[in-house]
Amino acid sequence: MIRKNDINLWSDDSTKNPTAEEIAQDKILRASGERDERGVMERPRLQVYMPEQPAADPCPAFIVCPGGGYTFLADHESEPVAEWFTKRGFAALVLRYHIAPVGYPAPFADAARAMRLARANADALGIDPERLGMIGFSAGAHLTAMTGFKPDLIQDEEDDLAEDFSARPDRIVLAYAPIKSVHGRERSAHHFAGASSPAEIEAAMDVISGIDSSAPPTFIYHTQPDEKVPVANAMELASACAANGVPFALHVYPNCNHGTVMGQRFPEVASWAGLLEDWLSDWGMVKA
């Protein structure tokens, strides 16, 4: 795959970018264990990966949202996923979104902005603005579902593309997705005290309430023994899609815990990636 320059989500002078002092302070807090040591405070951006052999011209693309409970961004759900897509002829844009201590609404503003930026830069990137999907894992799947089902939830005044570009992905893929997020609410209650009540934030971050007939085609993957996100989340998502006439796929396996990514290291569930290839065959995905 070919790595291109990152695309920053927000202008250089945006307060959404951490300052050098905040980053220095953050390093200390993580080293001391006061913040998740797996995380790092960084500038929100897209990391761009292009395939050596695009499946189509312009190239279909997916924005990739790694998981990590909104407290870090999991490496194994970032570049390896980009590799999976580029091998099959798709572009992949890995989203580095806000994590704790920054919470609601920042990650959701990031994801909407990322969709719009990708579409606004489609020509320059060589990607298809109408075949732009989003895939997420765990908390990243919550973020993906929020962007798919509630694309207009966050009206960020810094998002100068909001009038011209839709933030709704054309398809979404949800891997072991929670339909509610407790982490984000707790963090946001701390960070955004006074901005919204915890109940308002909890309602805003509920995925199911956003599902209606305008939702994009949705692919849901989950494993039953998942100890972090119960498989019932997947059933609820599928039920809501079915009830609203949203085209969807649901694939549930009786083996493996949370965090199987594309199944590369888990033979019992490895077939899910093949099912995803088939689901994207009408976008030109090349089977690996």
Add this chain to the structure above:
Amino acid sequence: MSEPRIINLWPEGHPFNQETLGVLPRLEVYTPETPAKGPFAVIIICPGGAYRHRAYHEGEPVAQLLADHGIVGAVLQYRVAPHDFPAPQIDACRAVRLVRSMASELNIDPDRVGMMGFSAGGHLTAMTGVLPNFAKFDDDPLATYDARPNRIILAYAVLSFERAYLAKEDQNNNSMPDEARTIFSPLKHVNADTPPTFLFHTADDERVPVRNSISFAAACAANGVPVEAHIYPHGLHGLGLAKDDPILASWPSLFWDWLSDWR
């Protein structure tokens, strides 16, 4: 492929030995022609057909394919109209008991007896999985054998008769009393003893709404029953093995993976 072995479910003269669609209630057994000596796992196959007929493409070709994969496939010719439910389930429970009682003769493992059903046959399979003692007779010499399959496979199955689970055109059919709707809804009876379950459905199935399978999968999960579910976005009802569909043809391979420890 050799001809199947025919095993009638009921002795001659038994009141349940009633012909429908030209055959007596029976099993048509296809055994693997492999170097492996067995004992084999066996799967009893219940074709669909709204309890009025029995779809050929959901029977023999499935059994042949099972035999090709090292599993005994036994097509169940259960009674259909004019005989009402529970006649089909009486036959299905009998079939499981009969197979177990003949384990050594059939060269099968009585602890690896699966049941697989399509559409109405999926309903029959699920009923047998959740309520195996529904059809037990004191004078049945086979009653000592357990009628519960060890695993069940449900393809676009009817799993509830509650109105919300029926196709629109069936929702106003009042021929079934509410009490029967509950009794004959496998979804209502899922518990921790329900066998490990594999579900296949298409989301835009217009004959049997997909929520039958979603809710059944959710009920399995809630009861700690191992469940695998594959719901594809598109496909007509009654596709069987879907071998000519480039997307749906993957479902049998998922099913082989699920059965890998039985092959």
